[in-house]
Each structure stands twice: as C-alpha cells, then as structure tokens.
Amino acid sequence: MKKKINNLREESLNYHSEFPSGKIQISPTKKYDNQRDLSLAYSPGVAEPCKEIAISPINAYKYTSKGNLVAVITNGTAVLGLGNIGALASKPVMEGKALLFKIFSDIDVFDIEINESNTDKFIEIVKSLSPTFGGINLEDIKAPEAFEIERRLQEELEIPVMHDDQHGTAIISGAALLNAIYYVKKNINNIKVVVNGAGAAAISCTRIYKKLGVNRKNILMFDSKGLLHFSRNDLNDEKKEFCVNVYPIQRLEQAIKNADVFIGLSTGGILTTKMLKSMAKNPIVFAMANPEPEIDYNLAVKIRPDIIMATGRSDYPNQVNNVLGFPYIFRGALDVQASVINDEMKLAAIHAIASLAKETVPEQVNIVYNKKNISFGKEYIIPKPFDNRLISRVSPAVAKAAMESGVAKNPILDWNSYKEKLLDRMGFESKILRMIQNRAKTDPKKIVFCNGEEYDIIKSVQILNEEGIIHDPIVLGNETRIKKIIKENKLNIELNIIDPEKEENRKKVECYATMFWKKRNRKGITLYDSKIRMRTIDYFGAMMVDQKEADAVITGYSRNFSLSLRPMLEVIGSSNSIRKIAGMMILLSKKGPLFLADTAVIPDPNSEELARIAIMAASVVKWFDIEPHIAMLSFQNFSSNSKISCKMSKTVSFLHKKYPNLIVDGELQPDFALNEFLLSSKFPFSKLVKKKANIFIFPNLESGNLTYKFIRGLGDVKIIGPVMLGMRKPVHVMQMQSSIEEIVNLSTIAVIDAQLRKN
Numbered sequence: 001m002k003k004k005i006n007n008l009r010e011e012s013l014n015y016h017s018e019f020p021s022g023k024i025q026i027s028p029t030k031k032y033d034n035q036r037d038l039s040l041a042y043s044p045g046v047a048e049p050c051k052e053i054a055i056s057p058i059n060a061y062k063y064t065s066k067g068n069l070v071a072v073i074t075n076g077t078a079v080l081g082l083g084n085i086g087a088l089a090s091k092p093v094m095e096g097k098a099l100l101f102k103i104f105s106d107i108d109v110f111d112i113e114i115n116e117s118n119t120d121k122f123i124e125i126v127k128s129l130s131p132t133f134g135g136i137n138l139e140d141i142k143a144p145e146a147f148e149i150e151r152r153l154q155e156e157l158e159i160p161v162m163h164d165d166q167h168g169t170a171i172i173s174g175a176a177l178l179n180a181i182y183y184v185k186k187n188i189n190n191i192k193v194v195v196n197g198a199g200a201a202a203i204s205c206t207r208i209y210k211k212l213g214v215n216r217k218n219i220l221m222f223d224s225k226g227l228l229h230f231s232r233n234d235l236n237d238e239k240k241e242f243c244v245n246v247y248p249i250q251r252l253e254q255a256i257k258n259a260d261v262f263i264g265l266s267t268g269g270i271l272t273t274k275m276l277k278s279m280a281k282n283p284i285v286f287a288m289a290n291p292e293p294e295i296d297y298n299l300a301v302k303i304r305p306d307i308i309m310a311t312g313r314s315d316y317p318n319q320v321n322n323v324l325g326f327p328y329i330f331r332g333a334l335d336v337q338a339s340v341i342n343d344e345m346k347l348a349a350i351h352a353i354a355s356l357a358k359e360t361v362p363e364q365v366n367i368v369y370n371k372k373n374i375s376f377g378k379e380y381i382i383p384k385p386f387d388n389r390l391i392s393r394v395s396p397a398v399a400k401a402a403m404e405s406g407v408a409k410n411p412i413l414d415w416n417s418y419k420e421k422l423l424d425r426m427g428f429e430s431k432i433l434r435m436i437q438n439r440a441k442t443d444p445k446k447i448v449f450c451n452g453e454e455y456d457i458i459k460s461v462q463i464l465n466e467e468g469i470i471h472d473p474i475v476l477g478n479e480t481r482i483k484k485i486i487k488e489n490k491l492n493i494e495l496n497i498i499d500p501e502k503e504e505n506r507k508k509v510e511c512y513a514t515m516f517w518k519k520r521n522r523k524g525i526t527l528y529d530s531k532i533r534m535r536t537i538d539y540f541g542a543m544m545v546d547q548k549e550a551d552a553v554i555t556g557y558s559r560n561f562s563l564s565l566r567p568m569l570e571v572i573g574s575s576n577s578i579r580k581i582a583g584m585m586i587l588l589s590k591k592g593p594l595f596l597a598d599t600a601v602i603p604d605p606n607s608e609e610l611a612r613i614a615i616m617a618a619s620v621v622k623w624f625d626i627e628p629h630i631a632m633l634s635f636q637n638f639s640s641n642s643k644i645s646c647k648m649s650k651t652v653s654f655l656h657k658k659y660p661n662l663i664v665d666g667e668l669q670p671d672f673a674l675n676e677f678l679l680s681s682k683f684p685f686s687k688l689v690k691k692k693a694n695i696f697i698f699p700n701l702e703s704g705n706l707t708y709k710f711i712r713g714l715g716d717v718k719i720i721g722p723v724m725l726g727m728r729k730p731v732h733v734m735q736m737q738s739s740i741e742e743i744v745n746l747s748t749i750a751v752i753d754a755q756l757r758k759n
Contacts, residue, residue, distance in 0.1 A: 007466070007492040016092060023095040024102070024109065029065070058409065061134070061337055065108060070135045070330055072097045072111045073126055078142035078165070081290065087113035090140055097139060097164075105327035105391060106425040107334065109137075119145050123152050130157050134334045135341075137326065138163040143200040144236045160333040160341040166204035168322030169265070171329070171346055172382060173286055173310070174208045175353035176318060177261070179381040180308045184282040186260060188213040192280070194256050195242075196294065197265035198223035203238045205263060211343060212350070220244065220255045224266075227255065253278075260284060268292025273303050281306060288312045288320050308378050317379035324383060325349055328391050332398030335418070336408035341398075348401035352394045356383045362625050369442055386435055392419045432593050432624060433718070433745065440469040440751040443758075445551035447747060450541040451558045452477035452497065455485050460743035462493040469748055472496060474550055476537040500540040509534045512543040520570060538564055542571035545729050551758075552730035552750040557743070560736055561600055561722075568724075568731045575728050580605075582613045583722030583733075584620065585708045586749075595621055595695045599704040600722040600733075607650040610697055614655060614664060616725040617695050623752065630655075631673035631693035632666025633703070638683060639667070644699045651697075663691050670696065670707075720745040723753075730754045 016022065031037045039045050049063035061067040076090035091113050098109035112129065116122045126136065126149075136159065138150055150163040181188050193214055195206050198221055210216055221228045221242040227250055228235060230243045249255050252270070256262060257278040262271060264287040271287065271294040279285075283304055287293035290312040297316040300309055310318035329349050333341050361374040365387050374380055383390060396419060402408040412418045447464075451457050452475030464470045474496045475482060482497050500509055510531065516539070517530040533539040537555070544550040556564040574581045583600025586593055597617045602609055610632070618628035632648040639645055648667035655664045665687040672678050673693045680689045698704030712719050719742060724732050730753040734746050 010492075011466070023092075024098045024111070058337075060131075061410070066132065067134045067334055067337065068106075069108050069110065069133050070101060070137055070334070071126075071129065071133045072101070072109050072137045072139055073114060073129075074112075074139045075114050075116055075122055075141060077117060077140070077145070079140045084142065087115040094139060097137070100323055101137075101327055101330070104323060105331040105395070107327065107330055117145075119148055123149055123156075126153060127156060130159060133159060134337070135160040135330050136162075137330065138165075140165060143203075144238055146200045147203075147238055154340055158339045160330070160338050162326070162329070162341045163200070164322055164326045166200045167208075167341075167346060168326050169201045169288065169320060170204040170208040171325045171349050172320045172322060172353065173205055173263070173288070174212055174350040175324075175357070176286065176310050176320060176382045177209060177284070178212060178350065178354045179357055179376070180261075180284045180310075183308065183376070183378065183381065184284070186282070189215055190218070191260040192218045192258065193220070193261040193263065194252070194259045195219065195221040195263040195265070196252060196270060197263075198228060198239050198242070199265065202263070202265040203241070205265065206242060208346065208350070209263075211347060220249070220259075222252055222255070222266075226250055262286070262294075264288055264294035266294060268294060269296075271295040273299065276300060276303050276307075279304070282308065284308050286310045286320065308381065310381070318381050319385070320382070321385050323385050324353055324390060325394070328394035329398050331391065331422070332395035333402060335395065335410075336399045336402045336412060337410040338399075338402040339407045339409065342402075342405055342407060344405040345398045345401045345407075348397040349394050352397035353383060353390075356387070356389060356393050357381055359389075362387070362389070365625075369438070386438060391422050395422055432588055435624070436745075436748050436752060437467065437469065440748045440755070441467065443751075443755050444468055444471045445751045445754045446470065446472045446474065447552045447554055447750060448474040448476065448541045448544045448550040449747075450476050450537040450553065450555035450564075452495075452537070453481045453485070454557055455489060456738070456740050456743060457557055458482065458485055458491060458493065458495070459489070460740050460747065461495065462491055463740070463744055464747055465493060469744075469751055474498060474544070476500065476541055498540070500535045500537065509540070512540065512547075515547070516543065516571060533567070536567070538567035539571060542568050542731070545731065546572050551754040552732070552747075554732055554734065554743070554747055554750060556733040556736060557738060558736070561733055564733045565601070568727070568733065572727060572729050572731055574726050580609055580612065581724060581726035582616060584617050584725055585719060585721035586723065587708070587711060588718040588720070592692070592694065593624065593626070596704060596708050597695070597697055597725065598701060599698070599708045600724075601701070603701045605700070607647050607654060610647070610651040610699075611654050611658075613725065614651070614695065614697050615659070617697070618662065620723060620725065621695060623756070626694060628663065628695050629688060629691045629693045630662065630664035630695040630697060631668050631670075631688060632664065632697050633670055633673065634667035634699055635669065636667060637669050637672055648697075648699055663687055666697075718745070720749060723749055730757065 030041060032041060052059045052063060072094045074090050074094055076087040077084045079085050079090045079093055094111035094113060098111050101107040101109045114122060114125050116125060141149060146163050150161060153161045195202055206219060206221060219242060228239050228243045230245060253275050256275045258280050260280045261284045264271060266289055268289050269292060276295060285300060285307055287295050288311060293311045297309060297311055300307055310320050312320055329341060357380060358376045365384050366374055369384060396415060399412055403411045447470050449457050449461055461473045461475060465473055476498050479497045479499050486493065498505060513530040513534040516534060517525060517527045541553045541555060545553045581601055582598035584595055584597035585599045586595055595617055597613050614630050621628045632652050634645045634648045636645045645667045652664060652666050655662055673696065679686055711717055730750050732746050732750045734743060
C-alpha cells in the first residue's frame with residue numbers, strides 16, 4: 001500500500017509539473033494571423049468596444065469574455081481534507097475546479113488565490129475584482145467566515161456568487177433525498193432527520209431540506225460537542241438556527257432511534273451498527289464523510305438490507321458528487337446574465353437532477369458503468385456524473401428559474417435552440433475518453449502486449465494497470481531487456497513477462513505450434529514452420545487470446561501494420577459471419593467524434609465490402625450511444641460518372657434498400673459531408689441534411705490512410721485506432737511508434753471490445 005501511495009505521489013507531481021505546468025491555460029478565441037487582425041484585437045480597433053461598454057456596461061457581455069468567465073476564489077483556509085494550508089498551496093485545487101468547469105460546462109475560469117483571512121478585507125478585494133467576471137465561485141473558505149463572505153458578496157454584487165462547499169453538497173444531496181423519500185413512499189413533511197455535523201455544508205444542506213419540505217421540528221443536528229440546543233452558549237448564529245429545546249436526548253445514539261434519515265457530514269465510522277439497527281423502516285443514510293464514510297457501505301447494506309444509502313465515494317452507488325451541480329448551475333446563470341444564484345435557482349437544479357434520475361438511462365451510461373439496465377431504485381437515486389444529459393436538463397432549469405424569479409438580465413426566448421447550443425459548446429474529445437475509460441474500469445481485462453521491450457509499451461501498461469483498466473498484464477519479449485527498462489526508468493509495475501524464445505516456455509511453444517499446424521496444415525504450413533512462428537511474439541500473443549489465456553492482444557508498435565496483422569489473421573481470423581476485416585480510426589474532434597474506415601486493411605474494396613465496412617463501423621459507433629450517420633466519400637458529389645463514384649453510389653443504393661432506417665448517403669466530397677450549410681444548400685434531398693455525418697467510408701485504402709495520417713500529423717486531434725472490425729476475438733494492431741496516449745486509448749477500446757464479447 002505504501003508503495004502505491006508513493007507512486008501516486010510521484011505520478012501526481014509529474015502530472016502537475018509536466019510542461020506546461022498546472023492544469024489550465026489561456027487560449028485566444030479570435031483570429032490573430034495578420035496585422036489587420038491585431039489592429040482589431042488591440043490598438044486602434046479595440047477602442048470601439050471600450051466606448052460601447054462605457055456608454056452601457058451591459059455591453060461587456062457582448063464584446064468581452066465576461067459572460068462566460070467565472071472566478072474560482074479562495075483564501076485557502078479550509079482546503080479539501082488539508083485544512084488551512086494557505087492561499088498559494090490551494091492553487092492546484094482551484095485549478096482542478098477550473099478544469100471541471102471547463103470540461104463539464106465549457107465555462108472559462110480564472111483561479112484567484114487571495115492571501116487574506118480578514119473577512120472585511122477579503123470581501124473588498126473580491127468586490128474590486130468583480131468587474132472582470134460573469135460569476136464568482138467561492139471555494140474552500142472556513143466557517144463561519146464563509147457564511148458572512150457569501151452573504152455580503154451576494155448583496156453587494158450584481159453577478160451570481162456561490163460558495164460551492166456549502167450549496168453544491170446541499171443541492172446534490174437534496175435531489176437524492178427527494179428521490180429516496182419518493183422510492184420508500186414516505187411523506188417529506190413527516191420524516192425525522194438527524195444531521196451529524198454542523199459546518200458550512202451541513203448548515204446549507206439542512207436549510208435546503210427545510211425548503212424541500214422537511215419539518216423544522218423534526219430535525220436534530222449535532223456538532224462535535226453534541227446536540228445543538230438553546231442552553232448551549234458556544235454556538236454561532238448559523239448553528240443557533242437549528243437549536244432545539246433542551247431534550248432528554250443528548251447523544252447521537254439516542255437521537256437516531258426511529259429516525260427516517262441520517263445525514264453525515266462529519267467523521268468516518270461514527271454511525272455504529274447498533275444505531276443503524278435502531279432506525280425506522282427503510283432508513284435513508286447519506287454518509288458523506290470522505291474518504292471514510294460515517295459507516296461502511298457494505299456493512300450498512302448487510303445490517304439493513306432495506307437501507308437506501310449514499311456516500312461521497314465513487315466506488316459505491318449514489319455518489320453525492322458536486323460536479324452534478326455547480327458546472328450546470330453557473331452555466332444557466334451566466335447564459336441569462338443572472339444577478340444572483342437564488343434559492344429558486346438552486347431548487348430548480350435539485351428538481352432537475354432528481355427528475356433526470358427517474359428517466360430511462362441512455363445506453364452510453366450503462367456502458368460506462370458496465371451495467372445492462374441502470375434504472376431508478378435504491379442504488380440509483382441520483383444521476384451518474386458521466387450522464388451527458390445533465391447540461392441540457394439542469395442549465396435550462398436554472399436559467400428558467402432565474403427568469404421567473406426576476407434576476408435574469410438576458411432572458412432566453414427559444415429553449416430548443418438554447419438546448420442545442422448547450423450540446424454544441426461541449427467538445428466531445430475528453431468526454432468520450434472519460435466515458436470509455438470509466439466503462440473499461442468497471443470490468444478490467446487481461447491483455448497481452450506483444451512489443452514488451454519498448455518503453456512506451458511498458459509505461460502504457462503501468463498507466464492502464466494503475467487506472468484499473470487492465471489486470472494481470474502480460475508483456476512478451478526478452479525478460480532481461482524488459483526488466484532493465486523498468487529499472488532504468490524507475491517504473492513501478494509488476495508484469496507477467498513471457499519470452500517465447502526461453503527454454504522454460506518450450507512446452508507451451510510446442511503445444512501452440514501443434515494447434516496452429518492442425519489449423520493451417522492445408523494452407524502450406526508445416527509443423528516445423530509452425531514451431532518457428534510460435535517463438536515470435538505476434539504469433540505467441542495471438543495464440544494466448546485464441547486459447548483464452550488472455551482477453552485481448554495488442555501489437556504493432558515495432559513493425560509495420562501489415563506485418564503485425566498477418567499473424568493475427570492466421571491464428572485468430574475473422575468472425576465466422578464476416579469474410580473480410582477492416583480498420584477504423586476514431587478522431588476526437590471539437591465537433592464530436594468522427595469515425596473513418598477502412599484506413600488499414602482492404603486496398604480496393606468492392607461495393608459489397610464497402611457496405612459491410614459501413615455496417616461494422618455503425619455497430620461500433622453505437623457503443624458510444626451515438627446514432628450512426630454515414631457518408632460514403634468520393635471526389636465527386638452525386639455524380640456517378642467515374643469508377644469510384646459509381647462504386648460508392650452502388651453501395652448507397654444497396655444500403656438504402658437493405659437497411660432503410662440507416663442514415664447513409666453519398667457519394668459525397670468530404671467538405672460537403674462535414675459542412676451542414678454546404679450540403680443543405682446544394683443537395684437538400686440528402687439523408688444527411690441536419691444529421692451531421694460522423695462515419696466516413698473511403699472508396700479505397702489509399703484515400704482513407706492518407707487522410708487520417710495527414711490529420712494525425714497536424715496534432716490537433718486525438719486519435720484512437722485502428723479499431724479492428726470483424727475479427728473473431730479482440731485483436732488490435734496499433735500504428736507503428738504510436739504515442740503512449742494512443743496505446744492507452746487503443747488498449748482501453750480493446751478492453752471494452754472484450755467486455756462486449758463476454759456479454
């Protein structure tokens with residue numbers, strides 16, 4: 001365990017210090033290619049928007065980034081589980097928060113760490129900075145100062161201010177509470193609630209619960225010194241709000257008897273099994289202390305099978321995760337230029353999150369969490385963080401509440417258009433990667449890596465293993481060389497190293513050789529040839545998968561694609577129902593994922609093979625919960641007067657007839673397939689109009705391979721692949737000298753491939 005912690009420390013420090021240092025940067029949003037652009041961006045052209053803003057300050061939202069810019073501000077007095085570590089030491093956490101804002105809701109952030117603990121001075125500093133921003137997210141400020149800081153800034157500024165430590169947990173747990181009560185069919189007005197903890201988060205949570213309908217008289221709150229009651233003289237104003245008359249009940253174990261709900265925002269292990277047993281029927285327990293909940297999840301469900309439980313941890317059901325709320329709440333607030341984030345907006349967010357959990361869960365979410373049918377119930381009372389619908393549910397609800405409560409300065413008129421813009425502004429590159437990585441982690445597989453003597457392979461295996469994407473990794477190659485690479489680069493990884501050339505593996509080689517010879521002896525392979533081949537890494541690795549000694553094989557790093565593919569075809573071969581295989585590249589662009597095929601295998605496919613490639617590609621695209629929209633590419637648009645165009649047109653006709661519900665069209669030039677305006681204006685009859693093509697089928701290998709390699713060379717797009725289509729078992733052949741990131745991504749796809757075949 002100590003080694004793992006030390007390795008995590010080293011990995012984290014390397015992650016943050018790798019050039020460029022930190023986790024966020026500033027990028028220009030306008031052209032700056034020539035002198036004309038620069039004269040518009042700065043002097044003399046910049047004077048014009050300055051004059052417009054001077055005339056009317058609201059124009060700042062029109063001419064600057066203010067409307068999409070949030071300040072994440074702290075003084076570092078209550079950081080995560082680290083406490084009062086100071087402003088500067090808190091900066092990595094604030095950058096992390098900025099990252100979450102960007103990737104989940106496309107909000108830009110400046111993180112601002114203020115070295116000031118005096119409440120009045122801190123407030124004045126924030127106020128003086130406020131003209132820059134459209135909203136302020138206060139973070140990691142200790143109580144009770146946090147209450148005063150937030151209250152005064154909300155009163156004195158005309159932009160939304162929210163202390164997420166208080167309200168984020170309140171909003172998410174509020175949604176969970178609504179759904180838990182709904183599930184057990186209890187009345188929120190009658191439930192008895194015990195809250196253990198009386199800090200900023202606990203106070204805010206309990207205030208929200210009251211607004212949701214919990215009766216004030218039915219709430220008992222405890223701090224570290226016991227029950228909050230009126231005879232105590234050590235309480236601040238916030239705690240006094242939840243005082244009760246002096247009760248015969250003074251201890252937690254007394255209070256929790258027959259309680260319907262336990263809310264824990266305190267310390268790990270404080271809720272005993274005896275206390276849990278004493279709770280009412282169908283108890284609701286939100287044990288949100290981190291990293292150790294107030295009671296262990298597995299123990300709790302064993303003691304009380306009727307429990308509905310939530311924690312702050314991702315490895316248990318019902319994680320109360322603030323990322324379900326704050327990115328989308330600020331998104332909605334910014335988009336209507338709200339002057340405040342009020343209770344109406346918070347309650348709207350709660351009801352939107354709660355409602356989403358009751359809807360049918362998309363297959364994409366099932367895939368991420370390796371479940372067949374996630375549905376509303378005891379283990380699913382709040383949505384999963386990787387549910388892409390959150391932005392289109394929560395942000396509009398918050399924006400609408402801002403308008404209805406009179407705090408919106410820029411009301412939304414077309415809600416359908418607004419929801420489309422929300423989805424459009426979210427780049428899919430990182431979301432798709434997170435989705436496939438989390439899907440793979442739910443059921444890690446054993447992968448054999450053929451090119452084990454390469455540093456990039458071993459480093460990729462280390463990352464995959466530590467991330468929980470693979471288990472018991474196998475690398476093939478010379479054991480001495482592999483161990484030397486591990487030692488020289490101080491890699492912390494335990495590997496199953498197999499060298500087919502070593503004497504100790506002779507029996508296995510001969511066994512594999514006999515099997516291979518029996519399979520291929522009528523294709524000119526002798527037993528002697530078979531033994532020679534089985535001493536090579538590619539043949540040996542393929543046989544391991546063929547014989548179910550590994551779940552998938554990855555190769556191709558050290559040799560060209562065709563040489564690496566041949567052993568895979570000879571040993572494993574194509575699926576029984578498919579005569580030909582193909583290779584597909586996944587391009588993760590800002591407009592969404594694009595799927596290109598065939599980029600690797602068939603030199604000049606005929607129309608039947610092209611149709612098969614299109615169908616295979618469409619089946620993989622559905623892994624991502626994306627509707628396939630297929631463009632059959634050519635150098636001409638709907639003009640079948642050449643051999644290539646005629647072939648593509650024939651393929652489209654066949655697919656239209658055989659699969660009438662499939663969205664496919666062509667022949668099309670790539671720019672028309674990618675440009676919705678061009679396509680609709682010139683060819684309004686096309687099935688791809690308003691559909692956004694995402695699968696691109698090339699007429700031959702040359703065009704597909706050249707296109708993707710050209711894009712890869714530009715370096716602006718993340719690439720995964722080639723993903724092998726039509727193989728009998730999970731086999732993936734990377735491009736020669738793939739980067740570590742590309743190896744990790746392709747291996748992750750291989751794990752998902754193995755998972756789907758298993759199911």
